[in-house]
Amino acid sequence: MRIGFAGLGNMGGRMSACIVRAGHPVLGYDLAAENVAAAGAKAAGSIGEVAAGSDIVLLSLPDSHVVESVVLGDDGVLAHARPGQIVVDLSTAAPDSTTRLHALLAARGASYLDAGISGGAAAAEKGALTLMVGGDLDALDQARPVLDLVAAQIFHCGPSGAGHTVKLLNNFLNATALAATAEVMVAGRKAGIDLDVLLAVLNASSGVNFATLNRFPKIVHGDYLKGGLTNSLMLKDVNLYVALAAKLGVASLNAAGPVASFGMARALGYADEISNTVVDAIGDLSGGVRLQENS
Structure with a gap:
């Protein structure tokens, strides 16, 4: 599974580094290019490049406004979404926004999982986060091998929006x-x-x-x-x-x-x-x- 990651700051950078240390290449994008290198990811030139080149796209962004811009932008995740692709939003976001994005991606055949994280920087460093996930259980099962690299515990909380709730x-x-x-x-x-x-x-x-x-x-x-x-x-x-x-x-x-x-x-x-x-x-x-x- 080709892995892409958008948002490689305090938490995303640590999660990406865990995935890379486990031997999996990550195609990454962040507004601060130095964050991509620090996380051990291969630099992408845009969000669109990450989305087009990945089977699973992980997002770790500040809020719903930024998540929506990354997903819905002209060269965003939605523009490159395709059947079977999985997008995992590890941000802390508004559930209403989450369910809207879930529906838009579902119309393109892609799955959108909201996966709130807990444990802080120390747990992210060790790949020992707790994930609270909303969305399709089958999609979670497919994404689990990647998510297991950053999390010690993964809870399926219910349908889309339940994880962020x-x-x-x-x-x-x-x-x-x-x-x-x-x-x-x-x-x-x-x-x-x-x-x-x-x-x-x-x-x-x-x-x-x-x-x-x-x-x-x-x-x-x-x-x-x-x-x-x-x-x-x-x-x-x-x-x-x-x-x-x-x-x-x-x-x-x-x-x-x-x-x-x-x-x-x-x-x-x-x-x-x-x-x-x-x-x-x-x-x-x-x-x-x-x-x-x-x-």
């Missing part, structure tokens, strides 16, 4: 936990609590979450785990969740916290920094607090 639900919980834990850690620092002790208590108690287990044990010692989702992208994901909740008629009572936290981080100059730096933005508004003892 589950991704938004997951990311909302991730954002809420990260923002709330950041606030708690700043409060702990200002209260004079040893943060390693605080984390040990939280991780043995009911406040435990992904951020207390995996993020803050590094952050309190100055490692912000750079390379993952930025504050701007986290805010984008939370806003997509809010739109989804509104469409579903679900009362989104807990969205204000992460919307405020990551919006504030973006406004204070952390827009393109990893979302873990939300703790520094909260610290800025709390008297210039940093978690590291020597700060």
